[in-house]
Amino acid sequence: MAATAAAVDREAAWLTELDSPIGDADHGTNLQRGFAAVVKVLGSDPPGTPGAVLTAAGRQLISSVGGASGPLYGTLLRRTGKALGDAETVTAGELLAGLRVGVDAVAQLGGASAGDKTMIDALEPAVEALATSFDAAADAARQGAEATVPLRARKGRASYLGERSVGHQDPGATSAALLFAALAEVAGPEVAE
Template sequence: MLDADFFRRWMAATAAAVDREADRLTDLDSAIGDADHGSNLRRGFTAVAAAVGKEPATPAAVLKLAGGQLISTVGGASGPLYGTLLRRTGKALGDDAADVSREQLAEALRAGVDAVAQLGGAAPGDKTMLDALVPAVDALADSFAAARAAAAAGAEATVPLRARKGRASYLGERSVGHQDPGAASAALLVAALAEVAGE
């Protein structure tokens, strides 16, 4: 079972991964966006890692606090999208649960991903973070390792796509041939989850 400490470690591992990969995320974003995705997420997840520390006491509370931090510290679309993902996932887990199963997390993450799709008006195939998140949530029913592999494959699969949402969509055909930075960072989030789970 996954307790609050597991979720705190997930956020810390994500912060470390984003810090390590921030330059690559910004390089991806410079090709089809504002060239600030890495620096924005680094600032946001650094704040998250500091905030979740030893508190709070339940998985839901960790994710809600993390989501709130991202919304308040990350500029652009990334803050609201990642913040919504984590807050809605936390809400779906329920405030009273001291620990949750992988299956419960998969179900709650699906609610979070649905909320992101609604907020951004996007769907898989639009060259967004959903291209990594949707297959990851589907695969999480099998294992954490399967979710990580599915997210990585989903992010890679954005390269030949034409962007239909977000800043990259303004580029039209010129968005083809570049990996979506949001899908790349979403794959980092899922990889950190698998890492903390020992898979």
């Protein structure tokens, strides 16, 4: 979570710039505030298990990030954390299974699927590639985010723009790619399963 917070902090202006033409121009600042709060909460009362870390982080994001990002990222982390359960350590394969649960929950909450120009366009390929390695997952998420540029938004705030959403990279998919880049940075090139 600290690596994610650092990545969001570094890229907050870019995320907000991406959000300006197709959203509320607040994606970067909202996530920056939310992940800073996550790091603070986890630092003051560190949970004892990976699942508890993700669950606490998700709760904090829901309570501190405005718009759709808080509930979506909060759901991703909370559902992943709950899937991991109370295990003191988690294998890469168990993390993969937990993330699949989390991504499915986000898709259900947002009613989105791949091709809708949302964070799902980065999350789904990342989780699939995680079976290969953490680096592969980060690459897949980045490519998924970049692939949103020619898409017309069918979900989220950008969908109200219709054809005008074409030509812009989705900020949610981009921030999802940052999450997987941070995971790869911390976990290294280890094979996930």
